[in-house]
Amino acid sequence: MAELSRLSFNQMTAGKATLAEVAAACVHHGVEWIGPWRYSVSENPSAAAQLIRDAGLKVSSLCRGGMFPAATKEERQRRIDDNLHAIDEAAAIGTDLLVLVNGPAPDRDLEGARQMVVDGIGAVVDYASRCGVRLGIEPLHPMFAADRSVVVTMGQANEIAAKFHAADVGLVVDVYHIWWDPQVYTEIERAAERIFAFHVSDWIVPTPDFLMGRGMMGDGVIEIERLRRAVEAAGYRGPIEVEIFNESLWAQSPDTIISRTVSCFREFV
Amino acid sequence: MAELSRLSFNQMTAGKATLAEVAAACVHHGVEWIGPWRYSVSENPSAAAQLIRDAGLKVSSLCRGGMFPAATKEERQRRIDDNLHAIDEAAAIGTDLLVLVNGPAPDRDLEGARQMVVDGIGAVVDYASRCGVRLGIEPLHPMFAADRSVVVTMGQANEIAAKFHAADVGLVVDVYHIWWDPQVYTEIERAAERIFAFHVSDWIVPTPDFLMGRGMMGDGVIEIERLRRAVEAAGYRGPIEVEIFNESLWAQSPDTIISRTVSCFREFV
Numbered sequence: 001m002a003e004l005s006r007l008s009f010n011q012m013t014a015g016k017a018t019l020a021e022v023a024a025a026c027v028h029h030g031v032e033w034i035g036p037w038r039y040s041v042s043e044n045p046s047a048a049a050q051l052i053r054d055a056g057l058k059v060s061s062l063c064r065g066g067m068f069p070a071a072t073k074e075e076r077q078r079r080i081d082d083n084l085h086a087i088d089e090a091a092a093i094g095t096d097l098l099v100l101v102n103g104p105a106p107d108r109d110l111e112g113a114r115q116m117v118v119d120g121i122g123a124v125v126d127y128a129s130r131c132g133v134r135l136g137i138e139p140l141h142p143m144f145a146a147d148r149s150v151v152v153t154m155g156q157a158n159e160i161a162a163k164f165h166a167a168d169v170g171l172v173v174d175v176y177h178i179w180w181d182p183q184v185y186t187e188i189e190r191a192a193e194r195i196f197a198f199h200v201s202d203w204i205v206p207t208p209d210f211l212m213g214r215g216m217m218g219d220g221v222i223e224i225e226r227l228r229r230a231v232e233a234a235g236y237r238g239p240i241e242v243e244i245f246n247e248s249l250w251a252q253s254p255d256t257i258i259s260r261t262v263s264c265f266r267e268f269v
Numbered sequence: 270m271a272e273l274s275r276l277s278f279n280q281m282t283a284g285k286a287t288l289a290e291v292a293a294a295c296v297h298h299g300v301e302w303i304g305p306w307r308y309s310v311s312e313n314p315s316a317a318a319q320l321i322r323d324a325g326l327k328v329s330s331l332c333r334g335g336m337f338p339a340a341t342k343e344e345r346q347r348r349i350d351d352n353l354h355a356i357d358e359a360a361a362i363g364t365d366l367l368v369l370v371n372g373p374a375p376d377r378d379l380e381g382a383r384q385m386v387v388d389g390i391g392a393v394v395d396y397a398s399r400c401g402v403r404l405g406i407e408p409l410h411p412m413f414a415a416d417r418s419v420v421v422t423m424g425q426a427n428e429i430a431a432k433f434h435a436a437d438v439g440l441v442v443d444v445y446h447i448w449w450d451p452q453v454y455t456e457i458e459r460a461a462e463r464i465f466a467f468h469v470s471d472w473i474v475p476t477p478d479f480l481m482g483r484g485m486m487g488d489g490v491i492e493i494e495r496l497r498r499a500v501e502a503a504g505y506r507g508p509i510e511v512e513i514f515n516e517s518l519w520a521q522s523p524d525t526i527i528s529r530t531v532s533c534f535r536e537f538v
Contacts, residue, residue: 051276108492114451143412145449146474156451180414182383184424207479221415223377255337 002228002269003238007262008033008060010199010243011040014257015250019048019175023055024030027255029262033239036093052093059095059194060239061172062086066100067149069113069119076116079103083124091131097196099132099172102151104144113150118160121169136163136196138172138225141180143210154178154187161194168175172244175230176201176214179185179222184190188230195236200269201244214244215260216260218268228269242269249256270511271497271538276294276531277302277329279468279512280309283526284519288317289333292324300359300469300533302329302508307355314361321362328364329508330405330441331355335369337389338382345385349419352393355381360400366440366465367397371420373413382419387429390438399435400433405465406430407441409451412479423447423456430463434533443512445470445483449493456500456517465507469538472514483513485529487537497538509538 014022026034034057039046041062047153052059053118065086070076083098090098098122105113121135128135137158140149149156154171161169171191176199178184188195202220207213217224228240242261249257278300288309295303296356298459303326310317310331327444334355352367369390374382377449390404390510391523399402409418413439420426423440430438432495440460445468447453457464475480497509518526 003502051280106491108490110449110451110492141411142449143410143476143479146476152449180411180421182379182422205414207412207415208410210476210479221374223461225377244536 001225001266003031004030004262004266006238006240006264007031008035008239008241009258009261010035010063010136010241011037012063013242013244013261014254017254018049021137023051023057025187025258026057028053028255029258031258032264033058033241035060035063035241035243037063038089041089041093042085045089047164047261050149058239059093060241061097061099061218062090062093065103065135067102067103069105069116071106076120077105080120083120084127087124087128087131087133096122096132097134097137099197101138101140102149104248105150106250108189109208114156117151118163120166121160121199124255125164125168134167135169136172137169138174139177141177153181153183155183158194161191166194170196172197172199174199174201175222175224175227176203177201179227184227185230187268188234189228189247192234195234198228198231198236198239199241199243200228202240211244212247216244216249217242217264221253222268240265270494270535273299273531273535274301275507275509276300276534277304277508277510278527278530279304279307279332279510281332282511282513282518282530283523286523289320290523292320292326294527295326296324297524298527299391300367300527300531301508302327302349303451304329304332304510304512306332307358310358310362310441314358318362324515326457329510330361330368331359331362333366333368333370334404336372338372338374338385340375345389349389352389353396356400358404359402365401366403366405368407368408368466370407371414371418372418379414381421386420387432388506390433392439394433398434403436403465405439405441407443408446410446422450422452423460424452427456427463428457430460432498435463439465441468443465443468443470443471444491444493444496448472448496453496456495457503461503463502464500466507466510467497467500467505468512469497470511481514481516482487483515484500485513485518486511493538509534
């Protein structure tokens with residue numbers, strides 16, 4: 001089983017709880033890492049940084065940049081500018097990783113949108129590197145191809161990442177998004193030192209909802225431990241982030257959610 | 270645009286309508302092909318065959334065989350026996366194609382289940398060949414990996430098919446299941462003479478439901494015409510089957526549904 005010292009609690013797993021509430025619950029349950037979202041950071045990054053520092057927590061990543069494809073040049077530039085802000089925010093809260101959810105196509109042209117992702121990363125990567133922030137491409141499950149990400153497989157993410165330096169651009173491997181892929185173990189091996197993050201949750205059956213239907217580790221069908229061993233064999237030794245979007249989970253207190261997260265992490269990761 | 274003479278109406282697109290109702294509506298709207306489901310055929314295949322023959326319709330395929338993986342040897346054998354019945358039914362209604370939806374894993378072991386699919390096809394292919402029935406592997410969208418099919422990409426379906434003779438085992442290419450795949454055009458080219466069927470519908474945004482959320486051609490984001498040209502470039506010239514699971518569509522009469530299908534086929538396929 002994975003060591004508890006590697007557990008990172010993604011803020012979204014506690015739904016609408018504030019960053020302060022989540023941080024306090026992490027400390028209470030011995031969780032050492034936290035993964036904040038920009039909506040808790042952007043308005044005042046130094047205050048968010050102070051809050052996390054005061055709690056004694058480490059930051060595994062900031063969610064999220066990306067969303068590069070857009071119909072007009074002006075809008076694409078606006079998205080790039082927003083990513084530059086996200087890079088600043090990541091640096092401000094003391095993480096070296098910005099997670100990229102790359103966005104849908106503005107029309108039916110998937111290939112065109114995929115090129116916009118490459119161009120968008122290319123437009124921000126030097127700045128990110130100077131700020132000490134790596135860019136983690138997160139391939140999303142193909143069911144999100146139309147509304148959240150034209151990047152949908154590990155193979156595709158590896159190909160995009162390979163266009164940049166391995167120190168600057170890599171992959172966020174989330175079991176929920178990639179477990180179904182017949183090529184997943186091959187592509188994890190190929191990603192090697194480009195694996196920048198490892199996220200866990202579970203795929204429950206029947207699946208209650210596209211976005212909000214993720215399960216706690218052990219409640220579903222994903223071979224989580226096998227995937228964890230595969231990313232470790234590929235060289236990844238960093239934090240393991242628990243990211244679960246689920247309304248019935250969110251109905252509970254941060255304390256209850258984190259307590260359950262710790263126990264499922266011990267048993268199923 | 271595709272010729273209307275290639276349009277095949279999959280029975281399920283008219284929801285719970287009987288085979289007789291669907292056949293009559295096809296004839297009324299000049300549709301020459303029909304794709305029945307086993308629930309309308311199994312009980313009395315020769316009566317179904319007679320009904321279709323009397324209507325003057327051709328049969329593009331029978332849905333569906335497959336569902337090979339199971340926890341015990343006995344249950345796997347029961348599935349194989351059921352596929353032998355399905356092959357008989359396909360032959361009885363005068364089609365040379367049985368569509369295979371290959372089933373989920375009985376546990377968390379995807380690789381094991383994928384091997385059961387290969388073994389299952391291997392157990393029935395000779396019989397199918399003697400009956401003049403080809404087996405069409407339909408890769409389903411990865412969102413169905415846990416509950417309907419461990420075969421989820423064109424690449425994977427191509428690899429399984431390649432273990433058998435090209436005259437016996439090939440692919441059912443359904444745009445709804447494969448449009449998101451960065452490798453889709455490469456894999457269509459690779460499939461070549463193994464493309465046994467081409468199914469159309471559309472991916473609507475936001476998607477109302479996993480299973481029941483398919484849209485009519487033109488209502489969504491899939492590059493249908495481009496995919497149709499790709500399967501044609503690969504050599505496919507057969508019927509184009511419209512298969513849509515959608516409750517709001519099903520609330521309408523077969524006549525209304527087929528009329529709309531013909532018009533969307535003319536405009537968007």
